[in-house]
Amino acid sequence: MTFAKIERRSLPGEVYDRVLGELVAGSLTPGQALPSERALAEALGVSRPAVREAIGRMAHAGLVKVRQGGATTVSDFRRTGGLDILPHLLLPGGDLDLAVARSILEARLAIGPVVAGLAAERHGHAAALPAAVTAIETDTDPVGRQRQALAFWELVVDAADSVAFRLMFNSLRAAYEPALVALSAVMADEVDRIDAYRALAAAITGGDADAAPRLAHDLLSHATQALLHALDLLEGARR
Amino acid sequence: MTFAKIERRSLPGEVYDRVLGELVAGSLTPGQALPSERALAEALGVSRPAVREAIGRMAHAGLVKVRQGGATTVSDFRRTGGLDILPHLLLPGGDLDLAVARSILEARLAIGPVVAGLAAERHGHAAALPAAVTAIETDTDPVGRQRQALAFWELVVDAADSVAFRLMFNSLRAAYEPALVALSAVMADEVDRIDAYRALAAAITGGDADAAPRLAHDLLSHATQALLHALDLLEGARR
DNA sequence: GGTGGTCAAGTGGTCTGACCAGTCATGTCG
DNA sequence: CGACATGACTGGTCAGACCACTTGACCACC
Numbered sequence: 061m062t063f064a065k066i067e068r069r070s071l072p073g074e075v076y077d078r079v080l081g082e083l084v085a086g087s088l089t090p091g092q093a094l095p096s097e098r099a100l101a102e103a104l105g106v107s108r109p110a111v112r113e114a115i116g117r118m119a120h121a122g123l124v125k126v127r128q129g130g131a132t133t134v135s136d137f138r139r140t141g142g143l144d145i146l147p148h149l150l151l152p153g154g155d156l157d158l159a160v161a162r163s164i165l166e167a168r169l170a171i172g173p174v175v176a177g178l179a180a181e182r183h184g185h186a187a188a189l190p191a192a193v194t195a196i197e198t199d200t201d202p203v204g205r206q207r208q209a210l211a212f213w214e215l216v217v218d219a220a221d222s223v224a225f226r227l228m229f230n231s232l233r234a235a236y237e238p239a240l241v242a243l244s245a246v247m248a249d250e251v252d253r254i255d256a257y258r259a260l261a262a263a264i265t266g267g268d269a270d271a272a273p274r275l276a277h278d279l280l281s282h283a284t285q286a287l288l289h290a291l292d293l294l295e296g297a298r299r
Numbered sequence: 300m301t302f303a304k305i306e307r308r309s310l311p312g313e314v315y316d317r318v319l320g321e322l323v324a325g326s327l328t329p330g331q332a333l334p335s336e337r338a339l340a341e342a343l344g345v346s347r348p349a350v351r352e353a354i355g356r357m358a359h360a361g362l363v364k365v366r367q368g369g370a371t372t373v374s375d376f377r378r379t380g381g382l383d384i385l386p387h388l389l390l391p392g393g394d395l396d397l398a399v400a401r402s403i404l405e406a407r408l409a410i411g412p413v414v415a416g417l418a419a420e421r422h423g424h425a426a427a428l429p430a431a432v433t434a435i436e437t438d439t440d441p442v443g444r445q446r447q448a449l450a451f452w453e454l455v456v457d458a459a460d461s462v463a464f465r466l467m468f469n470s471l472r473a474a475y476e477p478a479l480v481a482l483s484a485v486m487a488d489e490v491d492r493i494d495a496y497r498a499l500a501a502a503i504t505g506g507d508a509d510a511a512p513r514l515a516h517d518l519l520s521h522a523t524q525a526l527l528h529a530l531d532l533l534e535g536a537r538r
Numbered sequence: 539g540g541t542g543g544t545c546a547a548g549t550g551g552t553c554t555g556a557c558c559a560g561t562c563a564t565g566t567c568g
Numbered sequence: 569c570g571a572c573a574t575g576a577c578t579g580g581t582c583a584g585a586c587c588a589c590t591t592g593a594c595c596a597c598c
Binding site for chain 2: 112
């Protein structure tokens with residue numbers, strides 16, 4: 061028997077999610093004034109510090125603009141938000157946002173090969189790659205394989221030795237992981253191609269900066285196609 | 300006469316920057332325990348709520364791990380941080396981090412062409428591009444030209460109609476903007492190539508998804524080369 | 539008619555002090 | 569020696585207060 065983790069969410073976190081939910085849902089439009097902290101605190105049944113902390117995070121993330129004395133106004137998160145709000149946009153209120161999912165897939169397909177190329181150029185810390193491939197191969201669970209594949213890519217990003225791409229990967233993973241279980245069926249196609257992983261690992265460790273991007277693109281494009289197709293179907297079904 | 304805006308920094312923001320500074324400077328290593336909120340508050344001469352809010356933001360950004368009852372521990376920001384901490388890594392304490400700068404340039408060079416390609420594919424909302432090129436051309440101030448060029452790229456990203464790339468752009472811009480003035484000399488080379496911008500704009504509005512990435516790469520690679528060279532020189536000088 | 543001054547109300551900014559809840563090291567007892 | 573109570577310490581939350589600031593209305597003045 062497995063026990064689901066008891067979730068202990070913090071109060072400010074809850075408030076943050078709640079307000080952000082209103083924001084991405086569109087009931088709070090850019091430029092509009094947020095209710096005052098005191099009013100929000102009363103409406104949500106929490107104390108002002110909790111609301112303050114949540115709003116402070118939102119301001120830090122560029123989602124709202126607070127001005128002392130004046131009202132806190134909503135910013136256009138598409139113009140001012142950072143990559144870290146991606147998870148909230150992907151699953152606003154539990155439903156998958158198809159446009160966001162599509163854009164994440166595009167980003168994955170575009171960036172993966174670049175990172176693989178950089179990793180091949182610098183092939184310094186890529187010694188662990190073959191073991192990571194074996195780990196994918198050994199894992200029989202579809203979800204487990206996805207996690208192993210994620211770990212594989214993490215090593216690739218590490219080998220690329222680029223802070224910017226590393227942080228980008230972290231943000232994208234944060235958006236991807238919650239949907240990981242739901243995607244396991246569609247992704248099985250990709251994570252089963254052990255040979256493709258092995259070839260990519262070999263190109264990187266071998267320092268083949270020409271082949272690595274090509275192999276990475278080849279590896280990623282299959283599932284990307286499948287997923288985009290699935291998204292199209294979903295979109296049709298929702299209409 | 301122009302007046303510089305009076306900047307009013309918030310106390311929690313100050314605390315955040317201070318602690319993050321310690322973190323990226325390496326005096327707080329991953330796994331290490333942060334001083335308690337009360338101790339930090341006393342050490343920094345502020346109240347506990349201010350410290351709490353700062354730590355709350357850091358936890359939200361994945362920089363530290365707080366556990367009720369236990370100590371707050373430092374995470375490895377390279378493994379858990381999001382793209383939004385990039386500005387802090389680029390200018391830790393005012394000095395430019397060369398490796399970070401290099402990685403941002405690589406990311407720019409890799410992503411720009413992809414976004415341009417997507418924009419050409421979808422050429423839906425690219426009507427404003429020619430005007431943006433004219434805006435670059437009209438501006439005589441080197442720094443102003445850079446800002447106009449940034450606005451140009453913003454339109455390109457918009458035309459690409461990809462949320463993920465949009466947010467990525469926002470994060471990268473946040474890292475880039477503080478250094479904009481310092482870079483104006485090296486970037487002048489790029490922003491003076493009005494014809495290259497015009498050609499790229501034409502390819503995008505014309506829906507030429509083959510030429511757009513090529514033109515974008517061509518446009519970006521020049522300054523990238525120059526900047527990487529400048530970074531090498533800087534690195535040599537620092538040694 | 540425009541300018542600037544004054545004032546009150548409302549907002550965010552910060553602090554204090556308090557209590558709750560969870561963790562951990564300590565020391566005691568079996 | 570080991571299991572276990574216990575107390576010190578940590579973060580989580582709250583209420584209430586005061587300060588700093590913005591806004592808008594009103595008013596006196598030029």
